Amino acid sequence: MKFLTITLIVHTPDPATGRAVPTRERFRQVVESARVAEELGFDGFGVGERHEYPFVSSSPPVVLSHIAAVTSRIRLFTAVTTLSLLDPVRAYEDYATLDNLSDGRLELIIGKGNGEAQRRLFSVTPEDQWARNAESYELFLRIWRDHKVTARPRFRPELADAEVWPLPLQQPIRIWHGSATSRESVDLAARYGDPLFSANVTNPVEPYAQLVRHYRERWAAYGHDPAALAVGAGTAGFHVEKRSQDALATYRPAFEHQLAFMQQHGIEPVFATYEDYLERSSALIGSPQQIVEKVHRYHEHLGHTVLHLSADATGLDTATHHRALELFQSDVAPVLRREIPDPPWGWGSPATADLSDTAAVPVGG
Template sequence: MEIGISSFAETTRDPATGAMMEHPQRLREVVEEIVVAEQAGLDVYALGEHHRRDYAASAPAVVLAAGAARTERIRLSSAVTVLSSDDPVRVFQDFATLDGISGGRAEIIAGRGSFIESFPLFGYSLDDYDELFAEKLDLLLAIRASETVTWSGKHRPPISGLGVYPRPVQDPLPVWIGVGGSPGSVVRAGTLGLPLAVAIIGGMPEQFAPLVELYRSAAAEAGHDPAALPVAVHSHGFLAPTTQEAVDIHYPSTAMAMNTIGRERGWGTYDRTSYDAARSPRGALFAGSPAEVTEKLLLLHDNLGLDRFLLHVSVGTMAHRDVLQAIELLGTEVAPAVRAELARRAPAPAG
């Protein structure tokens, strides 16, 4: 199982001071996180796209390219690219460029996005939310499949026999589908034979097993080999040497961020009871000591049959030294323990 980090480059208010970090500082921190993640032995760094004051990364491919220039091995992905409000030609060009700079390490996780700011910003109607994603995914996959593209649709001018450049190192350039809990979205991913990334930030992860099974069934029904299609999970979490340290550091920023979003969306108050329930053994929050997070990751793997796990370390603004320590612990303690246990469980080769 690949293990990595995801981030939204948060610039939310500091829970202690109320100050908001400036975007340039946060972007430089993300590049340093990518470098530290590789040094710690992690497999992936994934960066989400947002278009609001409290997130710095509206152009993830640019930030990832800065990280690519300072690393050699770690895979670099969006998480997610809000494809519905973007131009698939430009998305492909951006990530093909990243792929060239990184020597074949770029990936796209395409999704509809859980925030809506990008739609009015780029002139799209939320009435077309589902239709936009389906159409633009179709174009992105057409560009991926052929250097010369002929395509027409409803929400973008047609393309008639034009080339799209540069072409990536990887053929094909990896495109995942990022989903929340929508059955229709997982069926689409399975039918198209695309890898699936599931965001699990609430409830019990085991409850998502039927969704993953639906994805694999849809893939098989469409003629794809489900065993060849990886499944990833993205969840919030944090690590420190001890559980108490992890909780003391992580809870204030998490509560600040979750309550800020909650007020926008009409959620109930996120308090310490909510936090402790989420970080219980069967909860969706992977916060605690390395041993605790290792145990939860192995349970998650058993329940969903995962190929990749992305830990979203910084929910809200946190001291950068604490975030870097969490990344190092995930890479140097949790990942080796998980890999060793999964290798121990693997069946012996036949013969």
């Protein structure tokens, strides 16, 4: 099993002090989180994309480019790239640049995104968002693979023998499809033979497991090799200490702050009590052994081989969160790495050929 830490770059006042750090400092915290993740031995670090409050993650390629400069090994993920909102040509330019700057460490998780404010900002409607997502993905992929493209898309101007620069380093690039509530993204991933990343955060496991089962069915229907299928999954919260009672006591105020934030903004919580949250959500709170056992329970439903934890302290102080990440790597990750298989491709670039500009140029390109 492989492990990522992920941030959506939420920028809200500290729940304990009521004060918010300057935006500049919030970005510095993200970069430091990535550096710590690499130092502790995590396999990947992800940055989300949101275009509405309370997030400042509107430009993940810029943030990830900075992270690429201060790290050397860790894989760099988007979580997710909201292709339904973006011009796929411009998105390609940003990510092909990042691919080169990171020495081919980039992996994309794509999705339509959600949120009414985001749709209004980019003039995307609920009726066309799935069509936009599929079209943008297909055109993005064509440009990455073919470089010179002729196309007549529905949602952007046509392309006539268009050359888009720079050439990427990885050929091909691994693209995951983020899955939360709908079958459209699941079917798109299965159709193209791409891995799936289940959000697995807001609800109990059953609706996510149902989508993963559908993905496996569609994967087989499209004729792909079952051995090549891969699923990732998120977690609703994380904290580990040597003793379960210490972990539960430490995290309780963090849960209560999250609950208060939802109530303040009129969001109906799925898990209204701490006990229900611990029992029915994907949160990993407890001793190392308890976390190992819960990941296995979720693995029985999802069959996932990649797991993400929050890169952010999320109601805890930073030092406490970093100690928990360190304990996860020392006492939890080694067990799960032994007992749950890795994705079927190893953990580097999806390309098997030499990563160079000449290798990246397609035949006839």
